Amino acid sequence: LEKYLTDLYRLKTRSLFDGVAVHPYSTTPRRAIDAVADVRDLMKKFKDRSKPIYMTEVGWASAGQKTPLTVKPKTQAKYVRQIYNLAAALR
Numbered sequence: 727l728e729k730y731l732t733d734l735y736r737l738k739t740r741s742l743f744d745g746v747a748v749h750p751y752s753t754t755p756r757r758a759i760d761a762v763a764d765v766r767d768l769m770k771k772f773k774d775r776s777k778p779i780y781m782t783e784v785g786w787a788s789a790g791q792k793t794p795l796t797v798k799p800k801t802q803a804k805y806v807r808q809i810y811n812l813a814a815a816l817r
Contacts, residue, residue, distance in 0.1 A: 735772040749783040755808035
């Protein structure tokens with residue numbers, strides 16, 4: 727996302743979008759929030775501080791093929807609560 731967003735800003739398209747959607751899939755809630763913060767820092771670099779960021783997808787699997795995002799159901803529930811609590815606190 728960061729390269730894509732940087733390219734959009736360099737092409738002077740800032741006025742063509744009203745917000746930025748982020749899917750910060752990560753191994754922990756903290757890392758997901760850090761990814762959103764990285765996007766905000768990039769937006770600040772291009773003087774686009776006030777535009778909203780929408781965290782439109784986030785989550786962890788609890789079944790299926792094992793990946794770094796696969797956790798036990800109790801951990802999944804804990805992470806979902808944490809991500810929304812962190813996002814609300816940092817809003």
